């Protein structure tokens with residue numbers, strides 16, 4: 435029966451529709467492939483609200499808090515609780531064997547920085563499946579590292595692509611050209627394999643990151659590196675003063691969660707840059723601290739503090755890594771990329 439016939443006959447529609455609906459939800463249940471729309475209390479309008487707020491799948495609902503869902507959708511607490519519980523019931527929550535994780539770890543690869551010292555500091559390079567954060571003062575090399583990782587990713591895997599989210603308007607195609615030539619990569623091809631998006635504010639930035647999943651799953655792009663330069667500048671500019679700090683941190687937390695998820699699910703390297711600010715109450719040691727506090731610090735798998743050294747050199751200090759010792763190395767930013775200083 436054609437769709438037209440169905441629609442033209444209200445009686446038929448009444449008879450047919452519930453049957454179809456029931457069949458669909460049963461088979462879907464079996465396959466544990468529910469969508470957000472199948473959750474109790476979620477109609478089209480609520481689903482739309484959820485999706486536009488970035489809740490794209492059941493996992494997002496399953497790990498959401500009651501408050502977040504109520505705020506996003508305007509449903510009652512009871513309904514929000516039902517939604518969360520149903521989402522949790524519908525999925526296998528989390529347990530993997532150590533063997534599963536070891537197998538996943540075997541898929542991890544490392545992107546070279548071009549500097550042997552820096553690679554060694556990082557246990558071979560910047561890891562996929564993880565978030566690496568570089569923070570440091572202006573001119574310390576954060577943006578340069580983003581450009582360098584991009585071309586090196588493309589060089590190492592001829593089918594890989596890069597997503598570059600630029601919040602400070604510092605992405606430079608000319609620099610990519612220069613670096614690509616330096617490692618024997620066709621500059622035009624390199625530029626074609628880097629997708630750049632300018633984020634105009636923190637919401638836009640969050641949305642762009644949420645779209646990366648779609649690029650991979652729906653458009654079949656093999657994205658192996660996601661750069662956000664800078665992670666925190668919009669958040670810092672938009673939320674000023676103590677009153678708004680909690681709200682900012684909550685949003686940053688969600689953002690970091692999305693980043694971790696996309697990195698982990700698709701085994702891609704997430705590289706984020708972060709600024710430092712003065713610590714007014716610090717009299718000894720380093721008087722600066724990174725933006726975003728514990729939320730960003732905890733969510734980043736690897737954290738590197740960059741500073742300017744003597745005679746134009748740069749010092750990278752690994753300050754947090756799951757399986758590497760804290761250490762330092764020295765390098766230089768040159769025309770062709772990073773080079774060691776011994």
Ligand code: GTP
Pocket residue numbers: 570571572573574575576577578579604709767768769
């Ligand atoms: P902010 O974004 O301002 O916080 O700084 P950043 O940490 O991103 O600094 P960035 O990566 O932009 O580093 C800039 C530094 O890299 C410059 O001061 C130069 O020393 C160096 N640099 C950039 N491009 C080149 C280049 O083509 N050749 C050489 N030799 N050095 C370069």
Ligand code: MG
Pocket residue numbers: 576577578604663
């Ligand atoms: Mg920069």
